[in-house]
Amino acid sequence: MKKELLFAFAAFFMMSLSTITGVFAGEDRKGDTITIVKDEADLSGDGKKDSISIEGTRYEEDSDFLREVFLQIKASNGERFKVELEPGYDPQLQFIDVNGDGVKEIYISVATGGSGGLSNFYLYTLKDFNLKDLTVPDPVMMTTQFLDNYKASISIQETGETYTFDLKSRAEDYEKSGLYNHGKLNEPTELMVDSYSSLKPITLKDGSTGLKGIQRVSGSYHADSIAFVESIWKYNDGKWTLDKVKVVDIESSKKKKK
Structure with a gap:
């Protein structure tokens, strides 16, 4: 009788532990970092392609809102760069040359999701492997x-x-x-x-x-x-x-x- 009770208790304990582990695993999945956009381009000017991605963490597993957004760069020389952006929706990535130096910059937009349909915008250069924020123009005063x-x-x-x-x-x-x-x-x-x-x-x-x-x-x-x-x-x-x-x-x- 004692052995039967012992086995029953052990079985109940394992089931409970399994349930708890499943709950925490679900929470971990919500916090997983996902890649939203990924591309390659020569941003340093050395003639070799650098790897650029925008990654984020969803607010909830089935939510489109990203509570964390990051720009990740793996340069052709092995250097890595990470820039934290504002939370939001639907990040977009483009490569443009606004300063006319012949090397493209990283241009990013992230929608805020507000009623006004606004977005945050970012502009970075990686020329000579020096990451610099060129900023975007301030709104018209x-x-x-x-x-x-x-x-x-x-x-x-x-x-x-x-x-x-x-x-x-x-x-x-x-x-x-x-x-x-x-x-x-x-x-x-x-x-x-x-x-x-x-x-x-x-x-x-x-x-x-x-x-x-x-x-x-x-x-x-x-x-x-x-x-x-x-x-x-x-x-x-x-x-x-x-x-x-x-x-x-x-x-x-x-x-x-x-």
Whole structure:
């Protein structure tokens, strides 16, 4: 009888241990690092290909959100580099040459997953096996405000130009929200200005590679889109310079499509 009890207890213990081990194994799988993107290119300028990958750890096993994101580089000379990026979704990898040195840089975008459809962008050079952050251009700086009679204005600091928008078609909503009282602005109110929703490499008129950014400007709430600010950037002497800026009136664009 004692032997039977002993065997029964041992069997129960092994089953319990197996269950616990299975739970921890499941947690380990959630924390596994996975490779999202992998590619090869000569980034050092030595004529040999370097191995580049973007790796991440999922927030949960079936989640698309990456709570950790890393840039991993295995250079042709055997050196290894690792850069921690911001968490997010769907990392994208490109090789471009923005500084005109004949050696391509690493360009990365990682979507934040927020309601504004924003992304974080990164630009690194590995020339001569020296990893350096070239950064991307800061978003266009602007001063914004609502005006009386259901209007709004955007002033671009870099160019000094001001754009005015007629928002009378939204008067009813603005009155209900308390933003206006019979066309009179209740209090000074700025517009909502996003960072880049898009920042893509483009070919400039001189044949060099630059970046084109798009920022959304909204009114009393995020979906109340008023304009898109498009900017063209060129990399000169170790810094980004604004080549061109265009403000697109969403209301006018809708009218043109009709």
